[in-house]
Amino acid sequence: MIIEEEKKTEEKNEKLLVDLCECYLLLKEYPSLKYISICLPFLLKVASEKEENEETQKEVEMALFALSSIEGYCEVKRELYLNEIKEIIQYHQEQRNLTQLAYQSAWMFLIHRLCRDEHFERVFVNELHFSREARRELEELAKCADWKRGKGNEGEKEAKEELILIGWLRILGLCLVLFQSTSEKHILIGGIVHVFRAAKDNYGDIYENCFNLLGETTYQGAMKVDYLLKGGAINAVLEEMKRPTLNNI
Incomplete structure (x- = not known):
């Protein structure tokens, strides 16, 4: 279903795609890198929404929670996520727009990436001030x-x-x-x-x-x-x- 919906050039139902991607990542114990690469852009787009109404906050929270389930054994290319996830975290540090669970999930997603790349620590320390x-x-x-x-x-x-x-x-x-x-x-x-x-x-x-x-x-x-x-x-x-x-x- 993800592949079929993603291939559509017209009338692509992004809400359905987001729901499918969230379900896939949360339910699949060993997600395929192919599907992770498809899901990441859609979920990061949702997670980057800056409106602070309750409905948007819940959608952002769910998207980030799904992303946090991508374990460290999955080698995800930095260009697929790094700029977006850094912007999400840095904006929250300035505006406090995320829920507690959403903010924690954003960090968990990055921590899993650190498991594969120890040089990633400088991003945590120098740019995002994790500790x-x-x-x-x-x-x-x-x-x-x-x-x-x-x-x-x-x-x-x-x-x-x-x-x-x-x-x-x-x-x-x-x-x-x-x-x-x-x-x-x-x-x-x-x-x-x-x-x-x-x-x-x-x-x-x-x-x-x-x-x-x-x-x-x-x-x-x-x-x-x-x-x-x-x-x-x-x-x-x-x-x-x-x-x-x-x-x-």
Whole structure:
């Protein structure tokens, strides 16, 4: 259906094409590079819309969410996406026009590209200021999350903010492994520590997620102990160890 609609020279139904492309990318475990090359221009066109009404925001969010599902094993040529996705991110940094999920999805799409090309890091650091933005997002989400709701309510469905926060932690975990810059890693660790402290009394899942994330990346050799020290992670863990336990009461 994608091929048939894309081949039309007249009366091409772009709305249908976008819907088909979103479904294909979200449902196909191993998407074909041929179809990715067809889907990218249509989804990036939708994602580049700058109107801030609710309907447009939802369409942009869905397009970017579908793009974020293109995993790192897919080698996508830069000329198919780089200028457009950079413009989307930079415009949001100026105007704050995207939803939280849309912004996170734009970054996830780029993180997957970084998995194949380590030299891509300069785009993250020098042009898009990823670490600064990611830390700001984590701190904003930490303010919005209903931490008290998470205490003792394991069966309760996670709120949207909490799911997005977990998504950012996943992205940061990848960056801590992939980034070469120690200064960027310090900023990311500081963001994780901020969430760690916010969640420790009330939200065990996110608290453990932060703790495990720092431990796993260190174990893999992606981080040295001095990164944790400068990022404040070791102090946060030591503070936690000094807190009274049930055995001390």
